Amino acid sequence: MTRRTGYWLRTVAINAAAAAVVTFVFNDVTPATPWRRSLEVFGIAFLFASCIGVLCATVLPRLARGAICRLPPPLYWAVLIVAMAVVSVAGCAVAIALLRATGYIATGSMAIRWLVGSLKISIVMTLVIGIFVTALETLRTRLDETTGALRTKERDEAEARRLVAEAQLSSLEARVNPHFLFNTLNSIAALVHEDPAAAERVTGELASLMRSSLDSAATPLVPLDEELRIVRAYLDIERVRFADRLRYHIETTGPVDAAMVPRLSLQTLVENSVKYAVSPRREGASIVVRAAKADGRVRLDVEDDGPGFDAAAVSAGHGLALLKARLTMTYGTRAALLIDSRPARTCVSIDLPGDPA
Amino acid sequence: MIRAYVVDDEALAVKRLTRLLEGTGRVEVAGGASDPEAAVTFLQDHAVDVLFLDIHMPGLTGFEVLQRLEQPPFVVFTTAHDSYALQAFETNAVDYLLKPVEPDRLDRALDKIARVLDKPHFFSKDKLTFAVVNGREHVVDQTLSDLEDRLDGRRFVRIHRATIVNAAFVQELFPGVDGGMLVRLKDERATELSVARDRVRLLKERLGLL
Numbered sequence: 189m190t191r192r193t194g195y196w197l198r199t200v201a202i203n204a205a206a207a208a209v210v211t212f213v214f215n216d217v218t219p220a221t222p223w224r225r226s227l228e229v230f231g232i233a234f235l236f237a238s239c240i241g242v243l244c245a246t247v248l249p250r251l252a253r254g255a256i257c258r259l260p261p262p263l264y265w266a267v268l269i270v271a272m273a274v275v276s277v278a279g280c281a282v283a284i285a286l287l288r289a290t291g292y293i294a295t296g297s298m299a300i301r302w303l304v305g306s307l308k309i310s311i312v313m314t315l316v317i318g319i320f321v322t323a324l325e326t327l328r329t330r331l332d333e334t335t336g337a338l339r340t341k342e343r344d345e346a347e348a349r350r351l352v353a354e355a356q357l358s359s360l361e362a363r364v365n366p367h368f369l370f371n372t373l374n375s376i377a378a379l380v381h382e383d384p385a386a387a388e389r390v391t392g393e394l395a396s397l398m399r400s401s402l403d404s405a406a407t408p409l410v411p412l413d414e415e416l417r418i419v420r421a422y423l424d425i426e427r428v429r430f431a432d433r434l435r436y437h438i439e440t441t442g443p444v445d446a447a448m449v450p451r452l453s454l455q456t457l458v459e460n461s462v463k464y465a466v467s468p469r470r471e472g473a474s475i476v477v478r479a480a481k482a483d484g485r486v487r488l489d490v491e492d493d494g495p496g497f498d499a500a501a502v503s504a505g506h507g508l509a510l511l512k513a514r515l516t517m518t519y520g521t522r523a524a525l526l527i528d529s530r531p532a533r534t535c536v537s538i539d540l541p542g543d544p545a
Numbered sequence: 546m547i548r549a550y551v552v553d554d555e556a557l558a559v560k561r562l563t564r565l566l567e568g569t570g571r572v573e574v575a576g577g578a579s580d581p582e583a584a585v586t587f588l589q590d591h592a593v594d595v596l597f598l599d600i601h602m603p604g605l606t607g608f609e610v611l612q613r614l615e616q617p618p619f620v621v622f623t624t625a626h627d628s629y630a631l632q633a634f635e636t637n638a639v640d641y642l643l644k645p646v647e648p649d650r651l652d653r654a655l656d657k658i659a660r661v662l663d664k665p666h667f668f669s670k671d672k673l674t675f676a677v678v679n680g681r682e683h684v685v686d687q688t689l690s691d692l693e694d695r696l697d698g699r700r701f702v703r704i705h706r707a708t709i710v711n712a713a714f715v716q717e718l719f720p721g722v723d724g725g726m727l728v729r730l731k732d733e734r735a736t737e738l739s740v741a742r743d744r745v746r747l748l749k750e751r752l753g754l755l
Binding site: 366367368369370371373374375376377378379381382428429430431467468469470 | 558561564601625645
């Protein structure tokens with residue numbers, strides 16, 4: 189059954205019920221009345237109800253949704269009630285015209301008497317039914333809207349959760365970078381014979397990095413001194429691989445140790461420098477890592493003297509793009525990732541609120 | 546002994562692979578480089594049987610190093626991560642090893658190379674190339690010219706349009722009936738192969754007879 193069919197069936201049912209009420213309450217029909225008479229009264233009442241009902245069902249919904257829907261409730265209802273009254277009078281007129289046309293009502297003056305006589309009951313019935321139905325419809329519409337809003341909210345929340353999970357997964361995959369991992373293991377294998385102490389040290393540093401990657405979902409923010417420890421471990425490992433091709437130093441300013449930063453955020457910037465400035469060049473590059481806390485904000489910079497890269501070319505799966513997404517998720521608009529890349533000087537910075545909450 | 550050369554942009558990696566290769570007892574490492582340009586220079590002047598080549602290097606990638614060599618030897622690629630496997634096989638590499646290289650995988654790669662290097666001779670017939678092993682003829686993938694390019698010229702000599710002989714298997718060189726020269730091989734059948742007249746001098750040079 190379509191909505192429209194259901195709607196009209198409901199209207200017919202209401203009309204029948206209204207007719208029944210009029211028959212038994214407002215006319216002197218009793219169980220004792222002969223059934224033909226009862227039927228006749230019912231038939232006429234049903235005709236009236238139908239005429240009024242059809243008009244109401246056609247006009248009122250359009251009116252309610254259209255011109256007056258923006259009016260404040262008292263005015264809205266007042267207009268509706270007046271409309272219902274008008275429609276019921278019109279409906280009566282139509283019913284009487286039909287009865288006159290079929291000859292049931294003999295003369296014009298009888299018709300007028302009928303009209304006057306039926307007005308009171310018609311208006312009252314129409315108002316009662318009309319208000320009841322309108323209230324029901326309003327409630328239903330509001331319910332639909334609430335349900336709709338609820339579903340949208342649920343969908344948005346599910347989407348947000350999915351994005352977080354995806355970002356965590358990507359960042360995890362990017363963290364456990366196969367090239368880096370296997371190259372480092374190869375270095376360790378070589379160092380075991382050349383310089384066993386260094387082999388042991390690098391093994392520990394690799395373990396630190398891996399542990400940090402694997403923990404990244406659990407504690408997304410870490411103290412800056414912990415992040416710097418990770419950065420130092422990472423740079424030491426890469427120095428084993430690149431030797432003199434990698435030159436670096438780390439500077440801190442202000443009370444940085446306790447400042448909270450996203451885990452592996454500074455490390456991502458350093459890794460980016462190694463990837464673009466050190467790895468592709470025979471002469472390698474110099475990297476300066478800066479961490480500063482001042483005026484309630486934390487500033488992390490990684491600067492290198494490499495050839496730079498095109499900030500616009502940073503693709504979606506790129507470490508920097510993911511970092512940017514993480515920053516937005518954690519801080520909204522209160523944090524920023526800044527890229528300033530020129531030939532021979534590239535500086536990528538993260539600007540964070542000193543207080544993550 | 547298989548003559549090898551190692552190229553990797555990380556000096557530690559060159560050291561380790563050199564140590565592993567020499568440890569097998571069947572490889573002589575002719576040298577190693579962490580600068581791909583230096584490697585190209587060396588290889589243009591010196592012949593080796595196999596090149597162990599890193600792919601990811603600044604300046605020249607492993608593939609680019611190969612392109613620079615007119616007569617590249619057999620190649621085994623090494624890399625930390627296997628995203629280049631397909632490209633490697635397009636270059637007709639012998640094998641592809643993941644770092645850190647494991648000794649048994651290295652042995653398998655060396656076995657593949659030894660299988661070629663231990664052949665007494667190769668010949669071509671009806672557009673196919675054959676090697677003879679234990680008296681049976683086996684088809685070989687490369688053409689004779691391919692092999693001539695890849696195989697170390699001091700070890701393998703093209704004595705004829707249709708024949709390449711492994712100098713290590715030459716028993717003796719003697720004049721044939723019609724004025725040409727013949728080589729007799731050290732294999733079970735004491736195979737005799739004729740040497741083209743214009744190749745005799747080359748063969749004698751390679752065998753150290755001149």
